[in-house]
Amino acid sequence: MPSTQPKLLFISITNKANGAENVLLQAAHASNAALLFLKKVDTGGLNIPAGLHVDYVSTQSILRGFCNLIKALGHYRTGYIIFSTHPYLNAYLGFLKRIGYLKSKLIVRECSSVLTRYNGLKKWSYQLAYRLGYPGVNLVVCQTASMRRYFTHHLPYINGRKVIVQKNPVDIEQILITAEIALPAEDTHTEFICAAGRLIPEKGFQILIMAFNEIKNTYPNLQLLILGEGPEQTILEKLISDLKLAERVILRGWVANPMPYFKRAKACVVSSIKEGFPNVLLQMLILNPIVISTNCAGDIDEIPGIYLAEADNVNSLATTINTALITVADNKDQILQYIEDRTPEVFIKSILSALK
Structure with a gap:
């Protein structure tokens, strides 16, 4: 400089x-x-x-x-x-x-x-x-x-x-570059939706897992991958077990580069209950045309092309994910204009x- x-x-x-x-x-x-x-x-x-x-x-x-x-x-x-x-x-x-x-x-x-x-x-x-x-x-x-x-x-x-x-800033060029790296072999041929963040109550992952449980029969080959680690891991593992979702919901742990997951997912989801503004949402928007987010922070409802759900509401999130998965998204130009x-x-x- x-x-x-x-x-x-x-x-x-x-x-x-x-x-x-x-x-x-x-x-x-x-x-x-x-x-x-x-x-x-x-x-x-x-x-x-x-x-x-x-x-x-x-x-x-x-x-x-x-x-x-x-x-x-x-x-x-x-x-x-x-x-x-x-x-x-x-x-x-x-x-x-x-x-x-x-x-x-x-x-x-x-x-x-x-x-x-x-x-x-x-x-x-x-x-x-x-x-x-x-x-x-x-x-x-x-x-x-x-x-x-x-x-x-x-x-x-x-x-x-x-x-x-x-x-919040976002480095579009760097995100696009890192998204080109191949997925791990275990996920290469998987059909999945993706979420990421610390495993804490504010991120709403319990809500997301329960919402996925509502739509699982409609998409029998679909998995939910959650990237991140944190103190709520044991609670989430128990919920997954109680709902008999061990083969469908995968806690991948901390992932150094989540961008390839965001790019190759059928949809990306931000399920937070309360946020300042989820930075991961901007990364997802750059890489994937189908992004679902709860209305967990100011300005999210102004993002063009986003699929918006109520925060802390299982039925709303399940309905919004289902709607997004059956919609053909064409919002790339709007999104790039929003973040430029x-x-x-x-x-x-x-x-x-x-x-x-």
């Missing part, structure tokens, strides 16, 4: 290849900027391009990463623009700015509307984190207009002029312009 480009540092909690981390990686790559992670994961990490400077605060635990972060930030205390994601980390950095340790400008990205997602003690902990840290933040980036409305409503003490909307302004370069340029 030009020599006048400000010095940037991107920080996340781990280098796990999740949606928020992928957004930061895309922005860092487009900016040729440094990356800092509180903890390095053992498996399922991001594929970091050669040439990017990456540091890991800890290889042991996230807590140790937080404890050692102050020292790790020594080089970046002044003269940088720091970009982080995840509310606890954002708040921690904002607090360091409030007490004067961190003098670099701070941009934080909201990965989800956590104050509408959780209750009880966990919600209270987020409220406390926001109160302590976010007044020190220079700019807050929300993924959708509805997320910004939730944020400003729940946090009225944050100046609304510091809260902007910027759509979402490049990583546009993403970071727009945010830096808003900071000024």
